[in-house]
Amino acid sequence: MNQPTPSTPVFASKNITNGVRAGILQTRAGIVHTPTFMPDGTRGAVKSLSPQQVTDTGVQVVLANTYHLHMQPGEKAIKKLGGLHAFANRKGPMLTDSGGFQVFSLSHINKITEEGVTFKNPSNGDQIFLSPEKSIQIQMDLGADIMVAFDDVTALDTKGRNRTLEAFQRTHRWLERSLSEFKRLTKYMTANERPLLFGVVQGGLDKGLRKKSLELVQQTAVDGIAIGGLSVGESREEMYDILSFLAPYYDPERPHFLLGVGTPPDLRFGIQHGIDMFDCVLPTRNARHGFAWITGDKKLQLTNTKFATDTKAIDPDCDCYTCQQGFSRGFLRHQFKVGEPLAGSLVSIHNIRYLERLCEGYRN
Amino acid sequence: MNQPTPSTPVFASKNITNGVRAGILQTRAGIVHTPTFMPDGTRGAVKSLSPQQVTDTGVQVVLANTYHLHMQPGEKAIKKLGGLHAFANRKGPMLTDSGGFQVFSLSHINKITEEGVTFKNPSNGDQIFLSPEKSIQIQMDLGADIMVAFDDVTALDTKGRNRTLEAFQRTHRWLERSLSEFKRLTKYMTANERPLLFGVVQGGLDKGLRKKSLELVQQTAVDGIAIGGLSVGESREEMYDILSFLAPYYDPERPHFLLGVGTPPDLRFGIQHGIDMFDCVLPTRNARHGFAWITGDKKLQLTNTKFATDTKAIDPDCDCYTCQQGFSRGFLRHQFKVGEPLAGSLVSIHNIRYLERLCEGYRN
Numbered sequence: 001m002n003q004p005t006p007s008t009p010v011f012a013s014k015n016i017t018n019g020v021r022a023g024i025l026q027t028r029a030g031i032v033h034t035p036t037f038m039p040d041g042t043r044g045a046v047k048s049l050s051p052q053q054v055t056d057t058g059v060q061v062v063l064a065n066t067y068h069l070h071m072q073p074g075e076k077a078i079k080k081l082g083g084l085h086a087f088a089n090r091k092g093p094m095l096t097d098s099g100g101f102q103v104f105s106l107s108h109i110n111k112i113t114e115e116g117v118t119f120k121n122p123s124n125g126d127q128i129f130l131s132p133e134k135s136i137q138i139q140m141d142l143g144a145d146i147m148v149a150f151d152d153v154t155a156l157d158t159k160g161r162n163r164t165l166e167a168f169q170r171t172h173r174w175l176e177r178s179l180s181e182f183k184r185l186t187k188y189m190t191a192n193e194r195p196l197l198f199g200v201v202q203g204g205l206d207k208g209l210r211k212k213s214l215e216l217v218q219q220t221a222v223d224g225i226a227i228g229g230l231s232v233g234e235s236r237e238e239m240y241d242i243l244s245f246l247a248p249y250y251d252p253e254r255p256h257f258l259l260g261v262g263t264p265p266d267l268r269f270g271i272q273h274g275i276d277m278f279d280c281v282l283p284t285r286n287a288r289h290g291f292a293w294i295t296g297d298k299k300l301q302l303t304n305t306k307f308a309t310d311t312k313a314i315d316p317d318c319d320c321y322t323c324q325q326g327f328s329r330g331f332l333r334h335q336f337k338v339g340e341p342l343a344g345s346l347v348s349i350h351n352i353r354y355l356e357r358l359c360e361g362y363r364n
Numbered sequence: 365m366n367q368p369t370p371s372t373p374v375f376a377s378k379n380i381t382n383g384v385r386a387g388i389l390q391t392r393a394g395i396v397h398t399p400t401f402m403p404d405g406t407r408g409a410v411k412s413l414s415p416q417q418v419t420d421t422g423v424q425v426v427l428a429n430t431y432h433l434h435m436q437p438g439e440k441a442i443k444k445l446g447g448l449h450a451f452a453n454r455k456g457p458m459l460t461d462s463g464g465f466q467v468f469s470l471s472h473i474n475k476i477t478e479e480g481v482t483f484k485n486p487s488n489g490d491q492i493f494l495s496p497e498k499s500i501q502i503q504m505d506l507g508a509d510i511m512v513a514f515d516d517v518t519a520l521d522t523k524g525r526n527r528t529l530e531a532f533q534r535t536h537r538w539l540e541r542s543l544s545e546f547k548r549l550t551k552y553m554t555a556n557e558r559p560l561l562f563g564v565v566q567g568g569l570d571k572g573l574r575k576k577s578l579e580l581v582q583q584t585a586v587d588g589i590a591i592g593g594l595s596v597g598e599s600r601e602e603m604y605d606i607l608s609f610l611a612p613y614y615d616p617e618r619p620h621f622l623l624g625v626g627t628p629p630d631l632r633f634g635i636q637h638g639i640d641m642f643d644c645v646l647p648t649r650n651a652r653h654g655f656a657w658i659t660g661d662k663k664l665q666l667t668n669t670k671f672a673t674d675t676k677a678i679d680p681d682c683d684c685y686t687c688q689q690g691f692s693r694g695f696l697r698h699q700f701k702v703g704e705p706l707a708g709s710l711v712s713i714h715n716i717r718y719l720e721r722l723c724e725g726y727r728n
Contacts, residue, residue, distance in 0.1 A: 044698065048412075048705045051689070073672060073698045080673040081694040089691050308437060309444040325415070327453050330445040334408065334437045341412045341705045 010196060010223050011255045019247055019272050022363045025224075025255050027145040028193060029085070029093040032060045034255060034276035035362055037267065037355040038095060039284060043068050044078075044088045046352075047284050048345040051089045056321060057349055058356035061093045061146070063279045066138055067102035071121055071128075075141035083143030095279070096144035098135045098200070101228070101260070104153040112152070114170070132177040136197075140185050144195055148226055148259075149178035151200040164204040171202045172216045179220055196223035198257055204229055205238050207245050214249050224255040227275070231260045240269055247273040264297040264358055271362050283351035288344035290336045293354045294318070300329075302347065307333045320353035322346040374560060374587050375619045383611055383636050386727045389588075389619050391509040392557060393449070393457040396424045398619060398640035399726055401631065401719040402459060403648060407432050408442075408452045410716075411648050412709040415453045420685060421713055422720035425457045425510070427643045430502055431466035435485055435492075439505035447507030459643070460508035462499045462564070465592070465624070468517040476516070478534070496541040500561075504549050508559055512590055512623075513542035515564040528568040535566045536580045543584055560587035562621055568593055569602050571609050578613050588619040591639070595624045604633055611637040628661040628722055635726050647715035652708035654700045657718045658682070664693075666711065671697045684717035686710040 013023030013034070023034040038061040039046045039054065046054050046062060054062060064084060069075060081087045084094050103109070107119035107128075116131025135150035152170040179197070186194040199222035203209030217225055227246070230239045243258075250256050255276045261267065262280020270278060283293075290303035294315040302314070310329040314322060327346055335343035377387030377398070387398040402425040403410045403418065410418050410426060418426060428448060433439060445451045448458050467473070471483035471492075480495025499514035516534040543561070550558040563586035567573030581589055591610070594603045607622070614620050619640045625631065626644020634642060647657075654667035658679040666678070674693035678686060691710055699707035 043702045043704055044695065045704055045706045048709070050417075050685075050706065050709065052685075053414075068702075072702055073694070077673050077694065077698075081675055081692050086675075086690070087692070087695050087698075089689050089695070309441050311445055311450075321414075321416075325453050326450070328445050328451070330437070330441065331408065331451050331453070334441075334451075338407045338432075338436055340407055340409055341709075342409045342414065345412070345414065345705075345709075 009253065011253065013252065013255075013276070016362070019274055020362055021252075021274065021276070023255060023276050025196075025276075027061075027093040027196060029091075029145040030060075032093055032277075033363055035267075035271045035359045036060050036277055037262065037283075037352070037359055038063045038277060038279040039352050040065070040279055040281045041088060041090075041094075042281065043072070044084070047348070048288070048341055049284075049348055051091075053321070053345070053349055054090075054352070055092070057353040058360065059092075059352060061095050061277070062088070062090055063095045063097065064088070064142070064144070065102060066096045066099035066135060066142065067106070069096075069142060070099065070130075070138050071123065075138045079141045079143070085143060093145040094143075095146035096139045096142055096148065097259070097279075098148040098150040099130055099138070100135070100151045100153045100200075103130055114173070116150075132174040133181040136178050136181040136185065140195070146196045146198065146224070147182070148198045149175050149182075149200055149222070151175075151202060151228055153202070153229060164202075164206055164209060168202050168204075168209050168213055171200060172213070175199050175217065175220060175222075179222070198222055198224035198226040198255075200226045200228040200259070201246075202229045205234060205242060207242070210242055210246060211249060214246060218251045218254075222254070224257055224277075225250060226257040226259055228259050230258065231266070231280075236266070239266075243270060243273045243275070250274050262355065264293055264355065267355060267358055268297075271359070278355075283355055284344075284348040287347035287351045290333075290343070290347065292347050292350055302329055302332050302343075303336045304333070314347065314350050315354075318350060318353065319357070320350045322350045373617065375617065377616065377619075377640070380726070383638055384726055385616075385638065385640070387619060387640050389560075389640075391425075391457040391560060393455075393509040394424075396457055397727055399631075399635045399723045400424050400641055401626065401647075401716070401723055402427045402641060402643040403716050404429070404643055404645045405452060405454075405458075406645065407436070408448070411712070412652070412705055413648075413712055415455075417685070417709070417713055418716070419456070421717040422724065423456075423716060425459050425641070426452070426454055427459045427461065428452070428506070428508070429466060430460045430463035430499060430506070431470070433460075433506060434463065434494075434502050435487065439502045443505045443507070449507060457509045458507075459510035460503045460506055460512065461623070461643075462512040462514040463494055463502070464499070464515045464517045464564075467494055478537070496538040497545040500542055500545040500549065504559070510560045510562065510588070511546070512562045513539050513546075513564055513586070515539075515566060515592055517566070517593060528566075528570055528573060532566050532568075532573050532577055535564060536577070539563050539581065539584060539586075543586070562586055562588035562590040562619075564590045564592040564623070565610075566593045569598060569606060571606070574606055574610060575613060578610060582615045582618070586618070588621055588641075589614060590621040590623055592623050594622065595630070595644075600630070603630075607634060607637045607639070614638050626719065628657055628719065631719060631722055632661075635723070642719075647719055648708075648712040651711035651715045654697075654707070654711065656711050656714055666693055666696050666707075667700045668697070678711070678714050679718075682714060682717065683721070684714045686714045
């Protein structure tokens with residue numbers, strides 16, 4: 001399994017300036033221009049937005065959560081409904097995560113063994129088993145264009161180097177198993193038919209482990225490098241320190257995906273340190289709470305009383321549907337105050353577009 | 365005030381067959397082809413839909429609730445934000461109701477006098493006073509294109525003829541006051557600038573009172589006739605009985621608006637008995653609970669287990685966005701099950717479109 005890179009190059013990039021690069025990622029569902037922000041369609045849909053509204057913001061890839069879709073309605077149901085794209089009515093590329101992050105952050109875990117993780121379904125108490133092979137099988141049934149290998153994210157809730165070391169080591173043994181299963185399931189697919197697989201770099205805040213983890217991932221045939229275990233509670237300085245440290249070591253021939261990061265300053269820092277892809281629930285979750293990003297990476301809390309009769313758009317310089325149609329801050333504040341879901345939809349459109357514009361700014 | 369009809373005709377219609385007619389209503393915000401269904405944008409927006417999504421269903425008029433907007437954010441705030449159209453980002457005609465129905469159905473009423481109604485704001489306990497003049501003033505501040513005169517809807521919660529009689533009589537004295545206030549506030553407007561005013565026919569299930577009420581309304585200079593006090597708890601047979609009874613007596617030169625009716629069978633019955641306009645929250649409220657109308661006026665409860673892997677659109681014969689894009693019943697069921705608001709939006713689009721197509725069917 002230790003071929004250095006896949007035989008068909010799926011990614012090409014050129015350096016722009018100061019660590020920033022613009023790239024093109026080929027997926028079976030279409031080309032993706034990087035850097036790019038990918039909103040989270042957790043349960044098959046970006047919350048409160050139609051697929052058309054999502055596409056109109058300039059989104060190129062939509063992420064869906066393996067964990068949530070496995071629980072409900074199940075990958076077999078989605079397969080019967082024609083796969084994730086038909087299910088979610090999404091024409092372009094879709095990425096699924098491995099489920100690892102949710103298993104470790106949302107579930108009551110019963111047992112972690114070398115084989116995999118047994119945990120409780122929080123909604124009905126059922127025992128569920130997830131392993132590297134199982135995660136790949138689920139993502140394959142879902143029909144993702146980009147998959148992520150199942151990782152041991154135990155580093156989430158541990159400070160000690162020993163536990164981080166164990167999670168790191170297991171993540172790499174699991175990556176080999178993920179690759180084997182992926183290879184088995186894609187054996188009869190052509191280069192144009194097969195999905196892509198990304199491996200995950202762990203290692204917590206330990207630079208030595210991070211470097212080693214990156215090297216190990218890059219020694220495998222994965223199509224892309226995902227940076228996991230950041231933006232999970234550490235300080236911004238700590239995250240930036242790791243991102244700065246890793247920047248020189250990335251394989252330039254493959255895309256670099258920073259998991260779970262979605263504020264404008266973090267995107268800028270990531271892009272300036274070799275990151276090509278980002279995903280996060282924040283732009284839409286914040287939007288539903290009346291929080292918008294505006295030019296200069298400033299924050300606007302639209303529920304504030306001072307906006308009650310403000311006729312301005314959220315951001316007069318923005319080209320999103322919400323701002324271009326002239327929905328006023330006063331109208332949005334009112335809709336939030338009376339609990340109308342339209343407000344969250346309209347600000348979600350704005351916040352996603354804000355991040356897409358940010359990425360476009362670096363690409364062009 | 366007792367001119368029989370307004371000087372400029374705002375409505376023209378031709379009979380099609382069996383009591384059905386097709387009409388054109390001129391409003392200052394554009395022409396409305398009747399019969400037509402008008403969804404309720406209770407608090408300034410049709411729940412969970414963008415104005416664009418509403419327009420795309422073929423909706424010509426959006427209704428907004430005077431009562432709700434008076435409470436929050438207040439008509440003065442909306443006026444500062446440019447009026448209802450700018451506020452709600454609505455290009456076409458908007459109708460406001462009088463607030464009467466909500467005062468009598470939602471509020472704790474402290475006092476009904478000849479002058480008006482004093483009631484408690486349910487959200488903060490404030491005393492609020494609403495009268496015919498006040499209702500017209502609010503609707504004028506909101507900037508509605510079509511207004512409705514404030515009526516005494518006490519008939520809602522009374523069975524006795526005496527109370528019905530009192531409400532009926534007061535409704536007509538109040539209509540005169542509404543007309544005076546309307547005339548005062550529109551004095552300097554040209555025919556193209558002024559909004560329209562509809563008067564409300566009451567009389568409960570008493571045919572004698574209904575006929576008298578209709579005659580009294582039609583003796584005034586109102587631009588349209590609204591039928592109130594139906595679809596408020598009586599049986600469908602009772603409502604149909606009143607609608608059949610009233611049909612021969614309507615002034616054919618003015619539009620007839622049946623308040624609060626929104627199921628396909630009721631729309632058909634109304635249209636076949638001279639009704640031109642309908643409004644209701646049902647199509648969108650039902651949609652948010654997973655209930656859809658499909659061809660043949662059949663009902664589909666999308667949360668039903670049997671739809672879990674159903675790949676069909678809600679209604680393969682429907683031309684709405686949701687059905688045309690191929691969102692499957694299985695996907696919608698899943699979205700309802702996991703509580704995603706997108707499901708309610710997508711089915712709202714379908715249900716509104718269903719009623720608009722029904723109306724188009726009679727018009728063409």
